[in-house]
Each structure stands twice: as C-alpha cells, then as structure tokens.
Amino acid sequence: MHNMKETMKKVTGYHLFWPLVCLGVVLLFNLIKTPSFFQISINNGVLYGYLIDVLNRSSELIILAVGMTLVVASSGGTDISVGAVSAFAGAICVYALGTGETYRMPYLAGMLLAVLIGTLCGAWNGFLVAKMKIQPMVATLILFTAGRGMAQLVTGGNILYVKVDSFKRLGSFLPHVPLPTPIFVAILVVVITTFVLRKTALGLYIQTVGINAKAGKLVGLNATLIQFLTYAFCGLCAGIAGLIITSRIYSIDANNAGLNIELDAILAVALGGNSLSGGKFSVAGSVIGAITIQALTTSLYAMKVTADQLPVYKAIVVVIIVVLQSPELKRMFNTVKAKRASSKQEGWWHNG
Amino acid sequence: MGKKFLGALLSMAMVSMLMVGCGGGQPAATNTNAPEGDTAAAEETTSAGGDGDLITVGFSQVGAESDWRVANTQSMKESLSEANGFELIFADAQQKQENQIKAVRDFISQEVDVIVIAPVTETGWETVLGEAKDAEIPVIVVDRQLDVSDDSLYTCWVGSDFYQEGINAVDWLTKYMDGLGRGEEDLNVAVLQGTIGSSAEIGRTKGVRDELEKHSNYKIVAEQTGEFTQAKGQEVMESFLKSGEDIDILIAQNDNMAFGAIDALKAVGKDPGEDVVIVSFDAVKAAFDSMIAGDMNVSVECNPLHGPRVAELAKKIMNGEEVEKIQYVEEGVYPADTAAETLPSRAY
Numbered sequence: 001m002h003n004m005k006e007t008m009k010k011v012t013g014y015h016l017f018w019p020l021v022c023l024g025v026v027l028l029f030n031l032i033k034t035p036s037f038f039q040i041s042i043n044n045g046v047l048y049g050y051l052i053d054v055l056n057r058s059s060e061l062i063i064l065a066v067g068m069t070l071v072v073a074s075s076g077g078t079d080i081s082v083g084a085v086s087a088f089a090g091a092i093c094v095y096a097l098g099t100g101e102t103y104r105m106p107y108l109a110g111m112l113l114a115v116l117i118g119t120l121c122g123a124w125n126g127f128l129v130a131k132m133k134i135q136p137m138v139a140t141l142i143l144f145t146a147g148r149g150m151a152q153l154v155t156g157g158n159i160l161y162v163k164v165d166s167f168k169r170l171g172s173f174l175p176h177v178p179l180p181t182p183i184f185v186a187i188l189v190v191v192i193t194t195f196v197l198r199k200t201a202l203g204l205y206i207q208t209v210g211i212n213a214k215a216g217k218l219v220g221l222n223a224t225l226i227q228f229l230t231y232a233f234c235g236l237c238a239g240i241a242g243l244i245i246t247s248r249i250y251s252i253d254a255n256n257a258g259l260n261i262e263l264d265a266i267l268a269v270a271l272g273g274n275s276l277s278g279g280k281f282s283v284a285g286s287v288i289g290a291i292t293i294q295a296l297t298t299s300l301y302a303m304k305v306t307a308d309q310l311p312v313y314k315a316i317v318v319v320i321i322v323v324l325q326s327p328e329l330k331r332m333f334n335t336v337k338a339k340r341a342s343s344k345q346e347g348w349w350h351n352g
Numbered sequence: 353m354g355k356k357f358l359g360a361l362l363s364m365a366m367v368s369m370l371m372v373g374c375g376g377g378q379p380a381a382t383n384t385n386a387p388e389g390d391t392a393a394a395e396e397t398t399s400a401g402g403d404g405d406l407i408t409v410g411f412s413q414v415g416a417e418s419d420w421r422v423a424n425t426q427s428m429k430e431s432l433s434e435a436n437g438f439e440l441i442f443a444d445a446q447q448k449q450e451n452q453i454k455a456v457r458d459f460i461s462q463e464v465d466v467i468v469i470a471p472v473t474e475t476g477w478e479t480v481l482g483e484a485k486d487a488e489i490p491v492i493v494v495d496r497q498l499d500v501s502d503d504s505l506y507t508c509w510v511g512s513d514f515y516q517e518g519i520n521a522v523d524w525l526t527k528y529m530d531g532l533g534r535g536e537e538d539l540n541v542a543v544l545q546g547t548i549g550s551s552a553e554i555g556r557t558k559g560v561r562d563e564l565e566k567h568s569n570y571k572i573v574a575e576q577t578g579e580f581t582q583a584k585g586q587e588v589m590e591s592f593l594k595s596g597e598d599i600d601i602l603i604a605q606n607d608n609m610a611f612g613a614i615d616a617l618k619a620v621g622k623d624p625g626e627d628v629v630i631v632s633f634d635a636v637k638a639a640f641d642s643m644i645a646g647d648m649n650v651s652v653e654c655n656p657l658h659g660p661r662v663a664e665l666a667k668k669i670m671n672g673e674e675v676e677k678i679q680y681v682e683e684g685v686y687p688a689d690t691a692a693e694t695l696p697s698r699a700y
Contacts, residue, residue, distance in 0.1 A: 048594075050594055249612065
C-alpha cells in the first residue's frame with residue numbers, strides 16, 4: 001500500500017507526467033468519438049492513418065518547439081520571429097534553386113543556404129537579446145514584421161513554384177520509405193539536440209543562465225554567449241522548418257508560410273510543462289506539447305467539427321490543458337490532500 | 353574586443369542579407385509592372401492632362417499583393433486611358449487604409465470628376481466619403497464591398513458575384529456528371545472552404561449549398577476550411593480521405609487549396625480528375641496548367657478585369673445617367689477540355 005503511494009507520487013512527480021496525460025486525454029476523446037482514428041494501414045506503399053498524419057503534420061512544429069524551448073530556458077523570453085524566418089528561409093531556398101525545369105544550383109547548396117539564412121536571422125535575434133539586452137519579444141518583433149517583408153521581396157510578391165520533382169521529397173516521401181520524410185527530420189533534430197545537451201554541459205549551462213544569469217557569470221559562465229547560441233539555434237530550427245513547409249507545397253507563399261506557427265511553438269513549450277520564465281526545461285516535454293497541438297487539430301477534423309466552431313473547441317481544450325498544468329492548481333490539489341490526511345490522522349488520534 | 357568584433361560581424365551579415373533580399377526582389381517586381389511600362393509609385397499621373405474633354409479619374413488601389421490584384425490594376429489602367437477619354441490619377445495604398453483616405457482627400461482637393469476606390473477594409477469610410485459627397489464627386493467602389501450606414505455615400509459598386517460563382521460551379525458539375533452518365537448516382541461531395549467570414553467564402557459556400565440542394569443525389573459529406581492556402585488544403589484533404597466516406601467530388605473554394613488537395617489525392621494513389629472530380633474557383637494561370645495536366649476538371653473565374661465596366665460607368669455618370677447600385681462583372685466557367693486553348697489569352 002505504502003509502496004503504491006510512493007510509486008504514484010513518483011509517477012505524478014515525473015516531469016513528463018502531465019504533458020503525457022494531456023496528450024492521452026486528447027487521444028482518449030478520439031477513442032470514444034472516432035475509433036477509426038487509431039487505424040493504420042498500408043496504402044499505395046506507405047503507412048496511412050490519422051496517427052501518421054498527426055506525426056507528419058506536427059514535424060515542423062516539433063522542430064520549432066525544440067529551438068523555442070532552449071530560447072525560453074536561457075532567456076525567459078520567446079522568439080516570435082520563427083514563423084517569418086521560416087518563410088524567409090523558404091523563399092531564399094526557392095529563389096536559389098530557381099523555378100525552371102532544373103535547379104539553378106545544387107539541391108543541397110540551396111538547402112544549406114536556407115538553413116544558413118535561418119541561423120543568421122537567429123544570430124541577429126541573439127545579438128539583440130544577449131548583447132544589446134533588448135527584451136526578447138521586442139527584439140524578435142523586428143524580424144517578425146520584417147521577415148515576411150524580406151520574403152516578399154525575394155519572391156516579388158508572387159507564389160513561386162519549384163518544378164523539379166525531387167524538391168517534393170523532403171515534405172512528402174522518399175522512395176521506398178513508408179513514413180513521411182518530415183517525421184525523420186524531426187526525430188533527427190530532437191535526437192541530435194538531446195544528445196548534445198546531455199553529452200556536453202550545455203544543457204546545464206542553459207538552465208543556469210536561465211535561472212540566474214548573474215550567478216552564472218560568477219561561476220564563470222559566459223551568459224551572453226550561451227543566450228546568443230540558443231537564439232542562433234532557434235533560427236537554425238526555423239530554417240529547417242521553413243524547408244519542410246516549402247517542400248510540402250513545392251512552392252513558397254510568403255504571406256502564408258508558417259503563419260502564426262510561432263504561437264503554436266510557444267504553446268507547445270508551455271504544454272510541455274516548461275516554465276516560460278526560463279530555467280529548467282524539457283525538450284521531450286515540448287515535443288509532446290507539439291504533438292498534442294497537432295493531435296487536437298487532426299482530431300477536430302476527424303470529428304467533423306465545422307470550420308466556424310473549430311477555434312472555439314481548440315480554445316476550450318487548450319484552456320483545460322493549461323489549467324491542469326498550472327502550479328497553482330497542483331498546490332491547491334496538494335493542500336486538499338494534506339488536509340484530508342491530517343483530518344484522518346486526527347480521527348485516529350481521537351479514537352485511540 | 354572579441355565580442356565587439358562578433359557584434360560588428362553580425363550586423364554586417366544582416367545588412368548584406370537585406371541587400372540580398374532587395375537584389376532578389378527587384379527584377380521580379382519590375383517584371384510584374386513591366387507590361388505597364390511604369391512602376392506603381394505612390395501617386396502618378398499617366399497623362400499630361402490639360403485637355404478639357406478628358407474625364408479625370410482618381411483611383412485608389414489596395415496594392416499589388418497578388419497576381420489577381422496586378423491584373424486588376426492593369427485592366428483599370430488600360431481602360432481608363434487617354435485614348436478612351438480619361439485622365440487617370442493612380443494611387444497605390446500599399447495595403448493601408450490611411451493611405452487610401454489620404455489619397456481620396458487629395459483627389460477631392462484636385463477636383464477630379466470621379467473617384468474609384470478598391471477598399472482595403474470594409475469599414476471606416478463614413479467621414480472621407482462624406483467629404484466626397486459634399487464636394488459632389490461620384491464614387492465608384494470596386495472589388496470589396498463597403499460597410500457604411502448611408503448607402504448614398506457612394507454611387508455604385510463593381511465586383512464579383514461570389515454567390516453566382518457557387519451556383520455556376522454546381523451547374524457545370526451536374527451537367528458534367530450527367531455527361532459521364534453518373535448524374536443519377538448517389539454522389540458524395542467534399543467542400544474545402546476559404547477563410548471563414550471572407551466574402552468569397554460566404555458567397556461561394558451559400559451558392560454551392562443552395563444549388564446542390566436541388567439535386568437530392570448529391571450529398572455534402574465533408575466540409576472544412578483550408579484557409580485559401582495550398583498547405584491547409586492538403587492537410588484537410590488528407591483528413592477527408594480518412595473519414596471513411598467515399599468522396600466522388602471535391603469543391604475547393606480557390607485554386608491553391610485545390611492544388612493541395614490534388615497532391616493529397618496523388619499521395620494515396622488516387623487519380624484526381626478521374627477518381628475524384630475537382631471543381632475549383634478563381635481560374636488563375638496555374639489552374640490552367642493543372643487542368644491541362646488532367647488533374648483539375650473545372651475552375652470558375654473570379655474576374656479581376658473591372659476596367660471596362662468602370663470606364664463605362666464613369667462615362668454614364670458624367671452624362672448624368674442613372675446607374676444601378678450593384679454591378680457584377682461577367683465571369684466565365686473554364687473546364688479542362690478547353691484549358692489549352694484558353695491559357696494563352698489569360699491575363700492573370
């Protein structure tokens with residue numbers, strides 16, 4: 001009995017417990033309303049089903065959420081420019097590769113250029129935040145507004161299409177691979193990031209700087225450099241996400257590519273149980289958060305919720321999830337439990 | 353020292369990046385304006401003026417945000433030319449209403465004969481239109497409609513009849529299905545709606561629904577917004593395909609969403625245009641390519657060529673004739689079998 005309580009405490013205390021519960025709740029709804037949600041079959045040589053869609057469509061959000069997590073952890077602020085940076089990186093890639101029957105430059109060079117541009121944008125944000133000490137939201141607001149404008153300049157205000165077929169592979173399927181490519185890219189980003197954070201002390205440094213930059217400095221950490229690096233990395237993630245977004249529709253639509261995705265990325269970080277004021281963080285939590293957001297959207301499609309009601313349902317679920325995870329609610333929950341325990345004890349005392 | 357250097361390096365990188373952006377943009381931007389021969393500056397006069405017989409028209413355009421808009425501007429400039437008896441003062445609002453209001457005030461102080469506005473937003477026009485009314489200058493509104501308390505603030509409106517477009521689409525569809533010999537079958541229809549609340553979405557949704565209701569064997573089994581974008585169109589179509597319904601017909605409320613849906617269909621090994629009949633709207637150039645490739649069956653036009661109608665109206669108004677308050681432009685239906693012939697003549 002005692003042991004079970006201990007395990008319960010351990011389980012609920014596990015940092016990914018609540019994010020997983022939230023994802024579970026969303027999926028549970030489907031189990032009741034649309035059982036077909038969990039069917040996976042092979043169709044046209046590839047895996048096919050709502051769950052595959054959820055993973056596929058959440059890929060770019062996962063990648064952005066990973067970058068956002070580190071930015072939030074190190075600076076206690078958010079990078080609101082990632083959507084616009086994605087669009088800009090995508091535009092650069094399409095512009096570099098050209099809209100002809102063949103690529104204007106090697107495919108890989110175009111990809112690298114886009115990622116480089118994303119990283120540069122991130123570095124610019126990092127410079128403003130870490131070096132110039134500008135509030136993260138204000139600093140990234142610059143590229144939030146300018147990014148799309150720059151993308152428009154590159155595309156001349158038109159939707160540009162890439163006509164070469166191999167360009168579609170990053171956003172759809174590689175030959176003879178049954179899973180969509182974006183899933184692999186997302187896994188790669190998550191694994192590499194986790195590996196670097198775990199194998200080096202970087203994760204710890206980021207946490208330290210996020211909790212108390214001054215104290216970090218006193219123990220010899222270069223807080224400025226660490227914050228700068230997280231923003232640059234976030235830009236890199238935005239560049240990769242931009243490539244996927246662009247490849248999915250083999251074109252760049254500067255007005256709509258990655259529109260409002262920065263808000264979803266921030267939400268993913270919050271749903272992952274991360275504090276938006278910085279410090280301790282969990283990349284895995286943000287990944288679960290991102291999947292939860294997409295699972296919610298796909299579920300609402302599957303349940304055939306009409307378009308005009310869609311935002312309302314989304315808002316309700318998000319409110320419930322956020323409240324569920326709020327520390328205040330947990331504190332209230334604990335107080336009630338403690339009271340009950342103490343009254344029980346009192347009862348026992350009187351009886352004795 | 354090291355850090356300062358890093359900072360300087362970064363700012364340089366940013367500046368050079370911006371320059372890359374501009375360099376990349378300019379040729380494209382000039383291209384879109386090239387047929388006109390002049391760039392859309394804030395304000396310009398296309399004719400030297402001075403001739404007393406010319407009708408002076410002040411035209412405040414939204415901007416140049418899409419191919420549709422560029423074609424719209426071009427049509428106006430061509431129709432309101434000096435050869436046709438007009439002197440056009442063109443003002444590009446760059447998507448800002450305050451620029452438009454400023455432009456209209458300029459038109460009033462220049463005492464133009466007719467003011468033409470393609471409004472950025474529906475609301476906020478009472479004051480400045482009141483000023484135009486006081487100056488007794490007639491106002492023609494094009495494209496988007498105005499939401500003003502007093503209808504007499506503008507003379508007339510020229511634009512697309514989205515409701516009629518919806519009806520035309522279903523009309524074509526039922527005839528096409530009859531032609532295939534499937535007109536009496538039970539047919540499942542999926543609808544990709546535009547951005548909810550936009551006038552194009554409202555009109556097309558209603559038109560499609562009303563006309564489909566007349567045919568009891570057509571049933572809308574899925575309806576969801578794709579927000580007028582290719583990416584969302586693809587995502588929503590993917591989910592339509594898994595809903596367990598056998599979809600025979602897809603009605604996408606613009607071409608971009610149809611492109612996304614076509615990709616989603618191809619990904620599961622279906623043949624768009626054959627297995628699923630694709631009905632789309634707008635009829636942009638890329639839609640003709642898609643129709644020639646056999647992916648799309650029909651696209652219903654959303655005509656940006658408002659110029660001739662506006663020119664005709666301006667002349668009538670100046671002659672003191674009464675004009676109808678609401679003027680719809682003519683819009684065609686372009687099926688796949690004639691796409692190859694029609695494509696070269698398309699302006700946008």
